[in-house]
Amino acid sequence: MKHTISVLVENEFGVLTRVAGLFSGRGFNIESLSVAPTLDPSVSRMTIVTRGDDRILEQVNKQLNKLIDTIKVTDFTGQDYVEREMALVKVTAEEDTRAEVLRIADIFRARVVDVTPRSYTLEITGAPTKLDAVIDLLKPMGIKELVRSGPVVMGRGQ
DSSP states (O other): OEEEEEEEEEOOTTHHHHHHHHHHHTTOOEEEEEEEEOSSTTEEEEEEEEEOOHHHHHHHHHHHHHSTTEEEEEEOTTSOEEEEEEEEEEEEOOTTTHHHHHHHHHHTTOEEEEEETTEEEEEEEEOHHHHHHHHHHHGGGOEEEEEEOOOEEEEOOO
16 A cells, blocks of 8 residues: 655755665665745655554654654554656657647656757646656657656645
């Protein structure tokens, strides 16, 4: 089962290494990891996506809470939250496929951020399932390069 965990941590040297070491030392796989400072520059938010059963997740949460640098751990499993991811996709755009690439970009509200005579680079944001759908449609045209940020999440307002 997929779990998305948000961890507020002190924004200090080595914190990321300690969190990653916690996962690797116990055999937990990190599917994706996004880290950035919050409004308070001394605090960073990590969004970690991992897979495992409830027993494994409980161990992860307990271990994360034991780290000195951890301020708060939130598991969004079963909660309402907003999830977004960003991808840059460099896709082949020869003369016969350029219009199709632009049509797909328009349908999914992707932005063209770079154009060359033989390629477009698209910026796509949205739920990870949306990104998967766009990428599946662009694959037949020839994806040259792909970068995904991994999801970031925030609990819904009340």
